[in-house]
Amino acid sequence: MDYGKDYFDVIILGGGGAGMMCGMQAGQRGRKVLIIDHSKKIGGKILISGGGRCNFTNLGASAAQYVSQNPHFCKSALSRYKPEDFVSLVRKHKIPFHEKKLGQLFCDRTAQDIVNLLKKECEEAGVQFLSDCEISTVSQKQQNTPSQTFFEVKTIRGTFVSPHLVVATGGLSIPKIGATGLGYQIARQFGLACVGTAPALDGFTLPEQGPHSFQGLSGLAVDCTISSRKIKFRENILFTHAGLSGPAALQASLHWEKGDSLWVDFLPEKDSYAWLESRKREGNRALAKNLLSELIPSRLAQKLCELALPAEEPLIRISDQELRTFCEKLHHWEIIPTGTVGYNKAEVTRGGVNTDELSSKTMESKKIPGLYFVGEVIDVTGWLGGYNFQWAWASGWAAGQVV
Numbered sequence: 341m342d343y344g345k346d347y348f349d350v351i352i353l354g355g356g357g358a359g360m361m362c363g364m365q366a367g368q369r370g371r372k373v374l375i376i377d378h379s380k381k382i383g384g385k386i387l388i389s390g391g392g393r394c395n396f397t398n399l400g401a402s403a404a405q406y407v408s409q410n411p412h413f414c415k416s417a418l419s420r421y422k423p424e425d426f427v428s429l430v431r432k433h434k435i436p437f438h439e440k441k442l443g444q445l446f447c448d449r450t451a452q453d454i455v456n457l458l459k460k461e462c463e464e465a466g467v468q469f470l471s472d473c474e475i476s477t478v479s480q481k482q483q484n485t486p487s488q489t490f491f492e493v494k495t496i497r498g499t500f501v502s503p504h505l506v507v508a509t510g511g512l513s514i515p516k517i518g519a520t521g522l523g524y525q526i527a528r529q530f531g532l533a534c535v536g537t538a539p540a541l542d543g544f545t546l547p548e549q550g551p552h553s554f555q556g557l558s559g560l561a562v563d564c565t566i567s568s569r570k571i572k573f574r575e576n577i578l579f580t581h582a583g584l585s586g587p588a589a590l591q592a593s594l595h596w597e598k599g600d601s602l603w604v605d606f607l608p609e610k611d612s613y614a615w616l617e618s619r620k621r622e623g624n625r626a627l628a629k630n631l632l633s634e635l636i637p638s639r640l641a642q643k644l645c646e647l648a649l650p651a652e653e654p655l656i657r658i659s660d661q662e663l664r665t666f667c668e669k670l671h672h673w674e675i676i677p678t679g680t681v682g683y684n685k686a687e688v689t690r691g692g693v694n695t696d697e698l699s700s701k702t703m704e705s706k707k708i709p710g711l712y713f714v715g716e717v718i719d720v721t722g723w724l725g726g727y728n729f730q731w732a733w734a735s736g737w738a739a740g741q742v743v
């Protein structure tokens with residue numbers, strides 16, 4: 341069959357991190373590759389990542405930092421394309437970077453460096469880009485025998501065909517820079533199951549009033565532990581106008597389902613009862629909230645006392661039992677959010693193409709040979725801290741070796 345210029349060995353839908361990694365690998369293997377994206381700017385999400393500096397990997401990345409219905413699925417790809425492999429690429433392009441904390445690597449300059457790296461590698465491998473190009477339909481055609489099956493992608497700029505179609509269209513987060521549900525739609529069209537999606541690495545919204553409201557604390561950050569479904573994170577939480585944000589809250593959102601409680605320890609590693617009780621025994625006449633302000637920010641101390649003590653009283657007037665109950669609460673404070681902020685702010689989308697449908701080695705569909713899914717569109721979601729890009733690189737790399 342001669343399709344002339346519209347025929348490609350590989351067509352990749354989506355020019356984000358996963359799509360470009362897959363494209364450069366396939367291109368380096370001599371394949372004729374086309375990446376189609378409807379956004380004007382390739383790699384838009386990379387540009388806004390990590391506060392503009394792109395936390396491009398995490399040195400400690402392993403399957404333990406990913407959430408999926410099948411926690412084993414990501415192991416193969418992660419073990420074959422490691423953080424050090426991406427770091428070598430970054431070094432090759434002489435991009436200055438630093439470790440911020442906990443193995444998180446960021447660009448010293450801007451995230452544009454990472455987009456330039458990926459584009460350059462793709463261009464050198466002969467990968468063609470078609471940006472600002474709406475995709476109208478994707479279908480599968482058969483020519484005589486099943487082995488001559490190919491995919492047809494109709495776009496506003498023409499029709500393209502290929503025996504290998506890689507779907508790298510990401511999740512639903514941040515629609516204003518081009519996120520759509522196209523990947524899930526294609527999966528369903530071809531009969532592949534998807535795990536329900538939800539905004540994740542997202543802030544929580546809290547009620548405006550009542551025991552789960554923290555109004556008036558906006559802007560305050562505190563080091564604490566927060567747990568959701570018994571999975572605990574220790575980092576800062578940030579009180580916002582809407583509710584809760586900050587790294588620990590974002591991490592907790594990965595596991596949270598509507599109606600769930602969050603449990604916060606405002607004084608990790610401190611025995612607050614022993615500390616307050618010894619001041620009581622010394623006859624300290626200060627108000628409980630003022631004493632607590634020695635351990636946590638005073639605005640928070642005041643709010644917690646308001647919510648959990650019967651009255652504003654000096655410590656010595658609070659009974660031992662009341663004090664014990666109050667202190668237990670400080671270490672095990674229940675918050676029931678009304679929801680999360682949503683896809684306009686969430687860093688990622690949890691859920692996606694069910695991993696049972698895909699080969700963990702190649703990302704190819706088990707049902708539809710030639711159809712691949714890479715990156716965030718798959719039901720593999722990483723913690724905050726460079727893990728999601730590492731998954732984009734590793735899954736894109738895995739498919740790029742075989743398409």
Ligand SMILES: Cc1cc2nc3c(=O)[nH]c(=O)nc-3n(C[C@H](O)[C@H](O)[C@H](O)COP(=O)(O)OP(=O)(O)OC[C@H]3O[C@@H](n4cnc5c(N)ncnc54)[C@H](O)[C@@H]3O)c2cc1C
Pocket residue numbers: 353354355356357358359376377378379382383384385386388389390391394395396397473474475508509510511513514517518519520521522686687688714715716717725726727728729730732
């Ligand atoms: C604000 C923010 C900060 C982040 N910071 C970090 C970080 O520092 N470190 C980290 O590891 N992760 C971070 N993430 C997560 C990370 O950006 C993603 O997990 C990662 O980019 C996913 O890569 P991907 O290639 O699978 O999808 P994407 O990067 O989302 O790429 C998908 C591409 O598909 C295109 N596309 C979508 N729909 C269509 C369609 N209908 N037609 C044609 N093209 C389409 C899009 O335009 C896009 O270019 C951040 C996310 C956000 C939102």
